[in-house]
Every structure is written in structure tokens, then in C-alpha cells.
Amino acid sequence: MNDIQRGDGPQDKIIVWNRTAQIIMGINGFFMLWCLGLIEAQNKFIVMVSAATYYFSFRKSKPDDEGAADVSAGFKFAYISNIGSLCYGSFIITLIKVIKALIDSAADSAKKDGDGAAMCIACIA
Numbered sequence: 001m002n003d004i005q006r007g008d009g010p011q012d013k014i015i016v017w018n019r020t021a022q023i024i025m026g027i028n029g030f031f032m033l034w035c036l037g038l039i040e041a042q043n044k045f046i047v048m049v050s051a052a053t054y055y056f057s058f059r060k061s062k063p064d065d066e067g068a069a070d071v072s073a074g075f076k077f078a079y080i081s082n083i084g085s086l087c088y089g090s091f092i093i094t095l096i097k098v099i100k101a102l103i104d105s106a107a108d109s110a111k112k113d114g115d116g117a118a119m120c121i122a123c124i125a
Helices: 019-056 073-081 083-113 116-124
Strands: 003-006 013-016
Touching: 013 083, 019 083, 073 083
Parallel strands: none
Antiparallel strands: 003 013
16 A cells, blocks of 8 residues: 655665555544544533432432432443434534644644635634
8 A cells, every 4th residue: 555665774664655545544533533522422421311310319208318320321321322413423523623623724834834815714713
């Protein structure tokens, strides 16, 4: 896929990246960020379910009793019932973060180069 050339030293290697490898690395990076976003969303969801079950599980007959947080229900909801919603939400958030990073990168390069069209993008960002 890539060409590996010999470097200056005895163990030095220079990898010449082709366009296909760069695209594959970009896609893999996006999916890695998406998976990390999904794990973060699942963790937050489990904590929210646990807090909600704690808050709403008190008994009206005994107001001094504390409620019980049902963490296993949070795992069940996060990994079985609501996995699709969490995946879709984390996909949208990751997509927006990647687009924002690309626009920020274009804005930084516009400030360095002084390109007119890129300066307009920098103003929007």
C-alpha cells in the first residue's frame, strides 16, 4: 500500500504515504472518535439513569428512608434498549466536531497564508 524507503541511519525508514492510505487513516480516525464519543455517551446515560432511580425510588410512607440507585438498570438501558439512539447521537456530535476541526484548520492556514477566500471562512468560524 505504501512505499517504504531507506533513511539516513541504519534503522531509519521513510514511509511515503499514498492517497488511499491517507483516506483509510482518516476514516479510522473518525470511527475511533465516534467509538470514544459512544462510550462517553453511555457512561453519562448510566449515571443519569442511576441518579434518576435514586431520586424517584423513595417511599412516601417512610420519608426518612433513602432511595436505592439501580445501576444495573442503567447498563440495561444503555446497552440494550437505547443503544441506537446513543450511537446516532454520538455520530452527529462526532461529525460536528470533525467539521469544526476542519474549519478551524482552514482558518489557521488562512491567517498564515493571507488567502482571501479562506479569510472569509475564518470570519465565519
